[in-house]
Amino acid sequence: MSGMSLRHALLGLLANRTASGYDLMKLFDTSLANVWPATQSQVYGELTRLADVGLVEVTAQGPRGRKDYALTDAGLAELRRWLTETRPEQPRRSDLLLRVFFLDQLTSEQRLEFFRYQAERAASHHAELRRLRESPALNEPGRLTANGRLALEYGLRLTAMQEEWADWAAKQISQGFPESAGQS
Amino acid sequence: MSGMSLRHALLGLLANRTASGYDLMKLFDTSLANVWPATQSQVYGELTRLADVGLVEVTAQGPRGRKDYALTDAGLAELRRWLTETRPEQPRRSDLLLRVFFLDQLTSEQRLEFFRYQAERAASHHAELRRLRESPALNEPGRLTANGRLALEYGLRLTAMQEEWADWAAKQISQGFPESAGQS
DNA sequence: TGTTTCATGTAAGACGTTACATGATTGG
DNA sequence: CCAATCATGTAACGTCTTACATGAAACA
Numbered sequence: 390m391s392g393m394s395l396r397h398a399l400l401g402l403l404a405n406r407t408a409s410g411y412d413l414m415k416l417f418d419t420s421l422a423n424v425w426p427a428t429q430s431q432v433y434g435e436l437t438r439l440a441d442v443g444l445v446e447v448t449a450q451g452p453r454g455r456k457d458y459a460l461t462d463a464g465l466a467e468l469r470r471w472l473t474e475t476r477p478e479q480p481r482r483s484d485l486l487l488r489v490f491f492l493d494q495l496t497s498e499q500r501l502e503f504f505r506y507q508a509e510r511a512a513s514h515h516a517e518l519r520r521l522r523e524s525p526a527l528n529e530p531g532r533l534t535a536n537g538r539l540a541l542e543y544g545l546r547l548t549a550m551q552e553e554w555a556d557w558a559a560k561q562i563s564q565g566f567p568e569s570a571g572q573s
Numbered sequence: 574m575s576g577m578s579l580r581h582a583l584l585g586l587l588a589n590r591t592a593s594g595y596d597l598m599k600l601f602d603t604s605l606a607n608v609w610p611a612t613q614s615q616v617y618g619e620l621t622r623l624a625d626v627g628l629v630e631v632t633a634q635g636p637r638g639r640k641d642y643a644l645t646d647a648g649l650a651e652l653r654r655w656l657t658e659t660r661p662e663q664p665r666r667s668d669l670l671l672r673v674f675f676l677d678q679l680t681s682e683q684r685l686e687f688f689r690y691q692a693e694r695a696a697s698h699h700a701e702l703r704r705l706r707e708s709p710a711l712n713e714p715g716r717l718t719a720n721g722r723l724a725l726e727y728g729l730r731l732t733a734m735q736e737e738w739a740d741w742a743a744k745q746i747s748q749g750f751p752e753s754a755g756q757s
Numbered sequence: 758t759g760t761t762t763c764a765t766g767t768a769a770g771a772c773g774t775t776a777c778a779t780g781a782t783t784g785g
Numbered sequence: 786c787c788a789a790t791c792a793t794g795t796a797a798c799g800t801c802t803t804a805c806a807t808g809a810a811a812c813a
Contacts, residue, residue, distance in 0.1 A: 392772080394668055401675035411792050424670040428774065433793060453781045453792050469678055476690075477669040479698075484578055485661040486608040486724045491585035493716045494653055506660075514663075532677045539742050540670045550734045558723050576800080595764050612802065617765060637764050637809045 395435055398425050400444060400460060400468040405532060407448055407459040410436050419526075420533055424540060439464070500562050508555035515548035579619055582609050584628060584644060584652040589716060591632055591643040594620050603710075604717055608724060623648070684746050692739035699732035 402408065402416050410433045417427045436458060439445040444464035449457040460468070485507070492500050521527060522541055527534055586592065586600050594617045601611045620642060623629045628648035633641040644652070669691070676684050705711060706725055711718055 392668075394666070394671055395772080397675075398671055401671075401678075404675065404678060409792075410794095411790095414792095421671070421674065423665070424667050424674065426665050429793090430775080430795085431773065434795095437794090451792090452783095454794095455792060465678075468675065472672055472675060472679055472687075473683060477667075477672055479669065480664045480667065481607070481610050482578070483608050483661075483664065484576075485663065486727060487578055487582055487585075487605070488656055488661055489724045489727075490605065490608065490717060490720045491581075491588065491652065491656060492720050492723075494585070494588060494649075495656055499657060503656075533674060536674045536676050539676075539745070540673045542741070543670060543673075543738050546734050546738050547731075550730050554727050554730050557726070561723070579800080593764075594766095613765085614767085614803080615801065618767095621766090635764090636811095638766095639764060 394425060395427055395431060396439065396444075397468060397471045398427065399432070399435055399439060400464050400471075403445060403458060403460040404465060404468060407457045409451070409455050409457055411455070413458075420537060423544065497562060497565075501559055504555045504559035504562065508552050508559065511548045511551035511555060515545065515552065518544045518548060578609060579611055579615060580623065580628075581652060581655045582611065583616070583619060583623060584648050584655075587629060587642060587644040588649060588652055591641045593635070593639050593641055595639070597642075604721060607728065681746060681749075685743055688739045688743035688746065692736050692743065695732045695735035695739060699729065699736065702728045702732060 398417070398421060399413060402413055402421075408416070410429075413436070414427075414429050414432050417425070417432065421427075436445065440447065440458070443461055444467055445458045446461050447456045448459040451457065488503070492503065495503070518541060522538075522545070527537060527541070582601075582605060583597060586597055586605075592600070594613075597620070598611075598613050598616050601609070601616065605611075620629065624631065624642070627645055628651055629642045630645050631640045632643040635641065672687070676687065679687070702725060706722075706729070711721060711725070
C-alpha cells in the first residue's frame with residue numbers, strides 16, 4: 390500500500406484529457422518513458438481497478454471496443470492528495486553502486502575500464518537529453534511540457550554529475566587508490 | 574533473469590569472509606543499507622537457492638542451527654563474470670520526477686513549498702552522508718570501506734546536485750514560470 | 758528464571774515483466 | 786484483400802515486503 394505510483398501516473402495523465410488505455414500506453418512510452426515506464430499489461434489492469442474504486446470512469450465507447458476514461462472528482466482529489474500529502478521516496482537500490490562495493494575483485498586495469506565506461510555512458514545519456522531539450526515536442530507550450538522541462542533539467546544535472554564522478558573515481562584508481570588490493 | 578542483484582550482493586559479501594544468513598543480514602543493514610537493502614526473508618531464501626546451484630556451500634554448522642556459508646569456485650567465477658560482463662542499469666523510475674510532471678495541479682505556492690521541501694531534504698541527506706564519511710567505521714582500512722568511499726562520494730555529489738536543482742526549480746517558479754497554470 | 762540476542766524458516770500479497778491470445782478497423 | 790494499427794485482455798513467473806512462526810543459547 391506504500392507505493393502505488395502507477396496508479397497516480399494514470400490519474401495525472403487523465404487530469405489533462407480523457408484517454409483510452411491505448412492512448413495512455415503511448416504517453417507512457419513517450420512523455421513518461423524516462424520517469425515511470427509501464428507496460429500495456431499494467432496499464433489495462435490498473436485502469437480496471439481504478440474504475441472499480443471510482444477514481445476514473447468510462448465516458449465513451451469507441452470502435453474496436455475502445456473505452457475512453459475520464460478522471461472522476463474522487464480521482465482528482467486523490468491525485469491532489471498524493472501530490473500534497475505524501476512525500477516522494479528516493480530510490481534505494483543502485484545496481485551501479487552495488488558493483489562499486491565489490492570492485493576489489495577486479496584488477497586495477499579492469500576497475501579503470503569500469504569507470505571509463507561509466508563516464509562514457511553518462512556523457513552519451515547527457516547528450517541524448519540535450520537533444521531532447523532542443524526537440525520540437527518540448528518547445529510547444531503545454532502543461533506537461535512545462536513540467537517536463539523541470540524534470541529534464543534534473544536529468545541533465547544528474548548525468549553531468551555522473552560523468553564527473555566517474556572521471557574522479559578513475560583518477561583515484563590511476564593514482565593507486567585503493568592500494569591495488571589484487572585478487573585473493 | 575535480468576536483475577538478480579541480490580544474488581550478487583550475497584556473493585560479493587561472501588567473497589570477503591564466510592558468514593551465516595544472520596551475519597549477512599547485518600551487513601545488509603549496515604554497509605549495504607544505502608545501495609541494496611534486503612530483508613531477512615530474502616536473504617535466507619536466496620542463500621538456499623545459491624547452495625542448490627552450487628555457488629555457495631555450507632562449511633560449518635554452529636549452535637542454534639547456525640550455518641556458515643562460503644563462496645565456491647563457481648560462485649567466485651559468477652561474481653567476477655557479473656562485474657566484468659554485465660552492465661549496470663540505471664534506475665528508470667523516480668517517484669520525485671513523476672510528481673514534477675503533475676505539479677500544475679497545485680497552486681504556485683504549493684509548488685514552491687514542494688521544491689523547498691526537496692531542497693531541505695537533500696541538504697539533510699547530504700549532511701548525514703558527511704557525518705558518515707567522518708565516522709570511524711569508514712576510516713579503518715579494509716576492502717569494503719575503500720570501495721564504500723567511492724560509493725559515498727557518489728552520494729555526496731548526488732545530494733548536492735539535488736539541492737541545487739530544487740533551489741533552481743523554486744527560483745523558476747517564484748519568477749512566474751510556468752505561467753501560473755492554475756487549477757482547471 | 759526470564760529477557761535479549763542469535764538463528765532460521767514459511768506464507769500471503771503487491772508490483773512488474775514477458776509472453777500469449779484475440780479481434781476490429783483503416784488504408785493502400 | 787492484405788497489412789498495419791488500434792484495442793483489450795489473460796497467464797505465468799520473478800522479486801520484494803510484511804507478517805507469522807519457532808526455538809536455542811547467552812547473560813544477568
